[in-house]
Amino acid sequence: xxxxxxxxxxxxxxxxxxxxxxxxxxxxxxxxxxxxxxxxxxxxxxxxxxxxxxxxxxxxxxxxxxxxxxxxxxxxxxxxxxxxxxxxxxxxxxxxxxxxxxxxxxxxxxx
Amino acid sequence: xxxxxxxxxxxxxxxxxxxxxxxxxxxxxxxxxxxxxxxxxxxxxxxxxxxxxxxxxxxxxxxxxxxxxxxxxxxxxxxxxxxxxxxxxxxxxxxxxxxxxxxxxxxxxxxxxx
Numbered sequence: 210x211x212x213x214x215x216x217x218x219x220x221x222x223x224x225x226x227x228x229x230x231x232x233x234x235x236x237x238x239x240x241x242x243x244x245x246x247x248x249x250x251x252x253x254x255x256x257x258x259x260x261x262x263x264x265x266x267x268x269x270x271x272x273x274x275x276x277x278x279x280x281x282x283x284x285x286x287x288x289x290x291x292x293x294x295x296x297x298x299x300x301x302x303x304x305x306x307x308x309x310x311x312x313x314x315x316x317x318x319x320x
Numbered sequence: 321x322x323x324x325x326x327x328x329x330x331x332x333x334x335x336x337x338x339x340x341x342x343x344x345x346x347x348x349x350x351x352x353x354x355x356x357x358x359x360x361x362x363x364x365x366x367x368x369x370x371x372x373x374x375x376x377x378x379x380x381x382x383x384x385x386x387x388x389x390x391x392x393x394x395x396x397x398x399x400x401x402x403x404x405x406x407x408x409x410x411x412x413x414x415x416x417x418x419x420x421x422x423x424x425x426x427x428x429x430x431x432x433x434x
Binding site: 213217241243251252253254255258296300307308309310311312313 | 353355360361362363364365368376411421422423424425426427428
C-alpha cells in the first residue's frame, strides 16, 4: 500500500463549480499534513497546511480525519486559474526529515 | 535572495555518461532536500541535509547517485553511469530546519537520458 494515495483524476469541472479531493495516508502516526499545488512543468508550491480542526483560506477548505486517515481539499467557486495538480503531502515523523507526496490529483477548470 | 536555484534546468545525455546538478537553497535555510519526479507521479524523496551533514538517504538512491553539501550552502547531486530510467525531474527544496515543515522548491533540473 502506498504511503499516500490520491485519485489521479483528471477532474474536469466548469467555472464556478465546487470540487473536492480526498487523500488517504497509511501511517497513523503521521504528524503534519499539507496540500501543495503544482502547475504544469513547474515546481510544487505550498497551498495550505491541514489542521485537525479544519482550516479555510479563501475559497479553499482543508479537513483532516485522523481516525479514518484521510485528508480533503474543497475548492469553491472554481476559477480557470485553479487548473493544476494538487498534491497531498504527509510528514510521517513531524520532524521535517522528509515529506511524502501523493501522486497528485489533476484539476481542469473549463469555461 | 530569489528562492531556490537549480542548474542546469535541462540536461540531455547519453546512457553511461555522468551528470551533475547543482542546487542553491534559500540562504537562511539550513535543510536541503533532493526529490525526483517522473511523469504522472508525485515527488519522491531521495536525500536531505542538515547543514553539511547528510542525514537520510532513500533506498531509491542507488550507489550511482551521490549528493554533497560541502559547506552547508549549495548542494550537488551526481549521477554516474546514467541509465534511461534515470530520466526525470530532479527537484531541490530547502526549509528552515527542524520543526519547519514547509519546503520551498526550486524549478528543477530535467534529465533526459538517451
